Amino acid sequence: MQWILQKFEDTVKLATALERLGIGYSWHKVVPFVGDLDPEPVVADRNKVVLFGTYSLWRYAERMAYRPGVFRLSPFLHQACWHPYLLNGPDALLLQLKDIPKRLAGETRDWFLRPVDDAKQEPGNVKSASEIIALADRVLALDEDEIPMGSLRHDTELMLTRPVRILKEWRLWVVDGRIVTYSLYKEGSRVVYRPEIDPEAYEFASRMVALHPGYAQAYVLDVCLTEEGLKLLETNCLNAAGFYAADLQKLVGAIEALPAP
DSSP states (O other), X not given: OEEEEOOOHHHHHHHHHHHHTTOOEEEOEEOTXXXXXXXXXXXXXXXXXXXXXXXXXXXXXXXXXOSEESOOOOOGGGOGGGGGGBSSOTTSEEEEGGGHHHHTTTOOSEEEEEESSSXXXXXXXXXXXXXXXXXXXXXXXXXXXXSOTTSOOTTOEEEEEOOOOEEEEEEEEEETTEEEEEEEEEETTEXXXXXXXXXXXXXXXXXXXXXXXXXXXXXXXXXXXXXXXXXXXEEEOTTTSOOTTOOHHHHHHHXXXXXXX
C-alpha cells in the first residue's frame, strides 16, 4: 500500500509506526481552495493508495480514483440497525443551518450539536441555544461563494440533542469487519488516552460492528458509558480521526491486509 500523509501530530505518530514496519510513506500539503497535493504524489498503483490527514482529502482521492483512498461513511444517524443503541438517537432534532435561527428563537436550553455527516465542519459539543443561533447567524451573513471548502454552509444538516452525562468514552478502529485496536479517550470530564477498554464496552462495540457488516470497509466507532448504560456515540472517518492511544502498528497491518478492489 502507498501511504500519502498530510502532516499533523497524529500522522507523525502514524509515520513512526510505518517506519517500524518498514513501510514507505510521503508527506504532502493540500493546496488551499484547489485541493491538489504539493508535491504531487507519484503513484505506482491507483488501487493501492491510502491517504491520512484532513477529511477533505476524500475529494482528491475520488478525483484521482485512488483505492482505498479515503474510507467514506454514510451518516451513522441514518443506519436503522443502530437506532436502538444510539446516544443521540432517531429522536434527535435535524435542521439545516439556515433554519436554526427561526427554530431555536426563544429557546433557553443547552443542546449537544454536531453535523450529521462526517465532514467535521463543527466539532460535536454542547452549546446554549443563543450560542447556536449566533453561530448560524455568522454563517448566514456570508454569501455561499464566500464560504471556504470544508466549513459550515447554509444547507449543512446539523443534529441537536439533549446533553447526556457520559462516564467513559472509547474509540475503536474497525477494518474489514473486525476491531483491530482501541483506546480510552475520556473519563468523566477528564481527557485521558490509555490503550484499554472495559470488557463490557468491547463486547457492546463488537455487537454494533456485527449488526452492520456492510457499513464501510474501515471506520472508527466511538462508544460510551452513561448512567443509562452503554451507547453508540458516533462513527468517524478513519483517515481523519484522532488516534489517541491506539496500536498503530496493528492498524497499519490491518489496512495493508485489505483485499484489492
